[in-house]
Amino acid sequence: MVEKLKKYLSGGSKNSNAGTEKQAFRRVVAMVIFGAIILVFVLFGFQGKHNAIGVGSAARVNSAYISVADLQSESQRMEQMYGQLFGGQMSGDAQRQFMRGQALENLIMNELISQSASDQGILVTNAEVRDFIAKDMPVFQQNGRFQRDIYVQVLENNHLTPADFEEKIRKEHRSMRLRHAFEVAAEPTALENAENNALKATKINVGFVKLDESQVTANMNISASEINTKLADPEFMKKVEAELAQNKSAYSSEEQVRASHILIKAKAGDAASEKAALEKITALKARASKEDFGKLAAANSEDTGSKVNKGDLGLFTRGKMVPEFDEAAFKQPVGVIGEPVKTSYGYHLIKVTEKKPAMVGTLENSKGKIAKTLIAKERFNQASTQLEEALKKSDAAGVDAALASLGVKWEETGLFDLGSEIAPKMGSRMATQAAFEVNAKSPWLNRLVRDGAVSYLIKFKELKTETPAAVVPTVVDNSTRERSNEMFSRWLESVKKVSTIEKNPLVLRE
Numbered sequence: 001m002v003e004k005l006k007k008y009l010s011g012g013s014k015n016s017n018a019g020t021e022k023q024a025f026r027r028v029v030a031m032v033i034f035g036a037i038i039l040v041f042v043l044f045g046f047q048g049k050h051n052a053i054g055v056g057s058a059a060r061v062n063s064a065y066i067s068v069a070d071l072q073s074e075s076q077r078m079e080q081m082y083g084q085l086f087g088g089q090m091s092g093d094a095q096r097q098f099m100r101g102q103a104l105e106n107l108i109m110n111e112l113i114s115q116s117a118s119d120q121g122i123l124v125t126n127a128e129v130r131d132f133i134a135k136d137m138p139v140f141q142q143n144g145r146f147q148r149d150i151y152v153q154v155l156e157n158n159h160l161t162p163a164d165f166e167e168k169i170r171k172e173h174r175s176m177r178l179r180h181a182f183e184v185a186a187e188p189t190a191l192e193n194a195e196n197n198a199l200k201a202t203k204i205n206v207g208f209v210k211l212d213e214s215q216v217t218a219n220m221n222i223s224a225s226e227i228n229t230k231l232a233d234p235e236f237m238k239k240v241e242a243e244l245a246q247n248k249s250a251y252s253s254e255e256q257v258r259a260s261h262i263l264i265k266a267k268a269g270d271a272a273s274e275k276a277a278l279e280k281i282t283a284l285k286a287r288a289s290k291e292d293f294g295k296l297a298a299a300n301s302e303d304t305g306s307k308v309n310k311g312d313l314g315l316f317t318r319g320k321m322v323p324e325f326d327e328a329a330f331k332q333p334v335g336v337i338g339e340p341v342k343t344s345y346g347y348h349l350i351k352v353t354e355k356k357p358a359m360v361g362t363l364e365n366s367k368g369k370i371a372k373t374l375i376a377k378e379r380f381n382q383a384s385t386q387l388e389e390a391l392k393k394s395d396a397a398g399v400d401a402a403l404a405s406l407g408v409k410w411e412e413t414g415l416f417d418l419g420s421e422i423a424p425k426m427g428s429r430m431a432t433q434a435a436f437e438v439n440a441k442s443p444w445l446n447r448l449v450r451d452g453a454v455s456y457l458i459k460f461k462e463l464k465t466e467t468p469a470a471v472v473p474t475v476v477d478n479s480t481r482e483r484s485n486e487m488f489s490r491w492l493e494s495v496k497k498v499s500t501i502e503k504n505p506l507v508l509r510e
Contacts, residue, residue, distance in 0.1 A: 060502040061111040074103040117174035124173040186484035199419035201466045209457040217376035251361030258354035260311035263303040266346035281347040431456040
C-alpha cells in the first residue's frame with residue numbers, strides 16, 4: 001500500500017487515473033472553488049502577501065499567507081451551505097464566530113495539503129489550468145465557447161486577478177491529485193480481495209438472545225398479589241418512596257388528548273386554493289355525521305402519515321400540534337366532530353376519541369406502578385447473575401431456566417458471511433464479532449456480550465462453506481473510502497506537527 005502511494009506520488013499512476021481525476025476535479029473543484037464565486041464574494045479588496053500577520057492576513061501556513069478576503073469568502077460559502085442544508089440563516093454572533101473559525105481551519109488545511117502536494121512533486125501544468133477554466137467552467141462561456149472578456153469581467157467583479165484565480169485552481173488540482181493518491185493506495189490488493197472472497201464464502205448461523213432491560217422488564221408478568229405482598233414490606237416501601245422522590249416526573253403526566261383528523265391541504269394565502277379546500281372539508285363533515293370517520297379519513301385525508309391509521313394521531317400533550325389544531329382538540333368533547341379548523345396546512349376535521357387529565361404523582365396513585373418496576377428490575381438482575389454463572393459452567397439447563405424467568409426466547413441470525421460487520425437481526429457490531437468465536441467444538445460463548453445497555457447471549461448453530469468466487473478487483477466502496485480517509489487524516493496530522501501555523505486572533509472576533 002505504501003509503495004502504491006509512493007508510485008502514484010511520483011507520477012506512475014497518472015495516465016491510468018486521468019479520467020477519474022477529471023471527473024473529481026469537475027465535481028469538487030467546480031463546487032468548492034467556483035461555487036463561492038458564482039454566489040458572489042463580499043466586496044473585500046484583494047490582499048497581497050505580508051511579511052507578518054497583519055490586518056490583511058487571517059493566518060500564516062509556513063511561508064504562505066491566507067488573506068482576510070479568502071476567509072470572508074469561505075465563511076460566506078459555509079453559511080450558504082448551512083442555509084441549504086438546514087433551511088435557514090445563522091442566528092447570533094456566537095454561531096457566526098464558530099462558523100468563521102471552521103472556515104479558517106478549512107483554509108489552513110487546504111493550504112497545507114497544497115503545499116505538501118507540491119513538496120511531493122505533484123505538479124499541475126499551465127495547460128491543465130488553462131483547459132480546466134476554458135472547457136470545464138461554463139460561466140466563462142458563451143454558446144459553448146470560452147470568452148476571455150467574460151472571464152476577466154467576472155474576476156474583476158470579485159476583486160480577483162487572473163493570476164490569483166489561476167493559482168487557486170492550481171492549488172485545488174494539486175490537492176485533489178494528492179487526495180486521489182490516497183484513494184488509490186487504499187484500494188484492496190489482489191491478496192486482500194482473495195481473503196475477502198474467502199471470508200464471504202464461509203457462512204455461519206448463530207442463535208442469540210437479546211437482553212434489553214427496559215424491554216424485558218416492561219413485558220414481565222407480575223401479579224397483583226406479588227405487588228401487594230411487596231408493598232406490605234416496610235423495607236420495600238422505603239425503596240418505593242425513594243424512587244418516587246428521585247423520579248417524581250416519571251410518575252406524573254400532563255393532560256393528553258387522543259384525536260383522529262382529516263386534512264384537506266390548501267396553499268396559504270391562495271384564496272382559490274383555500275376556498276376549494278373549505279368546500280371539500282365541509283362536504284366531508286356532512287358525510288361524517290352518517291359514515292364511519294376512520295373510513296372517511298383513510299379514503300380522503302391528505303395527511304399521508306395518519307391516513308394509514310384511519311386518521312388516528314394517538315395521544316398528544318399541549319404544544320405538540322400547530323396552535324389552531326391544539327386549541328380545538330383540547331376544547332372539543334370526546335366523540336364530537338368539530339367545525340373545520342384552518343391551519344397553515346389547510347383545513348382539518350377533528351374527532352377527539354379520548355382525554356386523559358393531568359396527574360401529579362403521589363405515593364398513593366404511583367406505588368403500584370413503582371412496585372412493579374422495582375420488582376421487575378430485581379428479577380432481571382437476579383436472572384442475569386444466574387445466567388452468567390450458568391454460562392461459565394456451560395450449564396445449558398441453568399441457562400434455559402434463567403431465560404424462562406425473564407420471559408425471553410432464542411432467535412437465529414440465519415446464515416451470514418464472516419466478512420459481515422453486523423449479523424442479521426442482531427443489530428450490534430460487538431455481538432457480531434463475538435459470534436465468530438463460537439464453533440461446533442465450543443458452541444457456547446461463556447459470557448454475556450454487553451453493547452451499551454443491551455446484553456447478548458450467543459451459541460453456535462451451523463457453519464457452511466461455499467466455493468470462493470473468482471477474485472475480481474474491488475471497486476471503491478465504503479470500506480475503501482473509510483481506509484482512505486483514515487490514512488489521509490493520519491498523514492495530515494503528521495504534516496501539521498512539522499508545519500508552522502499562525503492564526504490572527506483578531507479576525508475571529510469580528
